[in-house]
Amino acid sequence: MLLADFGTTYSKFIDSSPGSKPYILETKALPADLHVDIATGHNGKRFSTSYINELTALAKGGEARITEKSFTLLDCGSRDIKYIRYKNGQLADMGWNAECGASMGFTIELLERYYDIDFTTLTPPASYFSITCGVLGMSHIFDEITTGVSETIAVAKFVKSIAINAYRFAGEPSTIHLSGGLCDNPLFVKSFPCEVIPLGRYVLLDGIKKIARERI
């Protein structure tokens, strides 16, 4: 059975048979006739027989990956952010910010390429911007550069702003389990004012694997 998490910019796949490894394709390169058995993600409905909504997949992924009974799992994707909070093994809260969390991951990736920034070499700056989303936040970068601040520092402040936004959106927990492509961005991970445990890109895939097993 082929399972997939169709993200806005990257899609993640895994075969449900034991020992299979997940893999990633750029969403823009997916063939139009692609079809999988179970999917989640923005583009999931049009490519799949069965669709799982992303919050459910995230929650089930958290159940599969996190051993603690109480946790906050935050997924930062290209286009939006969402979180699930469990308390004593029970769902306690959730949120999906598709509008004001708009295009955070996507914007960071665009900035990385445009300014040719290596995020592994940067440390979080002391200050950050007050921004509402990736798109609107970019104007702060441009304003900052006009004051003589380097492009790299301006982008670093932007990245920290995004992390602070996501932290507040998730309810300011003491520990965040982080999911999504931004786990691979060390500046982003270090910019949270709390402990962060990166879980990588495949948490939602793990969630639909768990759901598939439960259905069988």
Place this chain on the structure above:
Amino acid sequence: MGLTKTDLDILNGLPARAKVGIVGVPPLQAIHAITGKTIFDLDEPIVRQNIDETILYLPRVYCAILRTVMLNSLHLDLDAIVIDVGAGKCDAALHVAAILGDKLAIPIIQTRNSDTLDFGTPLCDAKMNLEEKIGSICTGIQNPHPHITHESCLPTAGFWGVPPRDFSILKLFPDTTHVFGWTRCMENKTPDNWPLETLVNPDIPTIFFSQSFCAKTAMAKHLASRHSHGLFLDSDVTAGNSIRAKIQAFLELNGVNHASC
């Protein structure tokens, strides 16, 4: 504030075929006075025009229900509007009433519904499609007569809040959803009833819904935080995918068999 003699004279003097708009839950005295006229509930989307037409009169970032009231009022060629303001509706309705009074050449009758006669809440606790249930509650405010009885069902989920501007989200709930919050006050015909409005069932997963930019948003968020199986949810003019996904996931993860399963 009951109706003044002048207000009553205006309503009683309307022709039999008059078109009267209502906003919120007007007091029974007003409902009696307009019974038999053609009544439009202006809180509901009636006119199929772009809601952004209202930005000439109201901010774009504003309660979608009151923007809908404005849109309906601009297009329905009404003979009068009875608009409840104050604690039984909201302060913003008072402001909208003033704007309507300036813009429209018809009587805008402001009421403050302080009715205390309990009509009961049989629909809120009945087993029924939630969209149909809340639709019936909204229609019911135009009827001054006692409710038809409905058998109460065992609840599996709760919906707390005002009737949403976008009723389509209600399709996601099971038929065994009990209704709380201001919608419950509507069915009871006591819109200014704080104990009833804050009543919840602590044992069932409950969505605490509010229209974005509505003052009740604060209470929805607060009550959700105090409820062991509560989720705060707010939505503006129409509900997007993330809103639907939140409802679906919340019900699924709480083990509720919901309508979209």
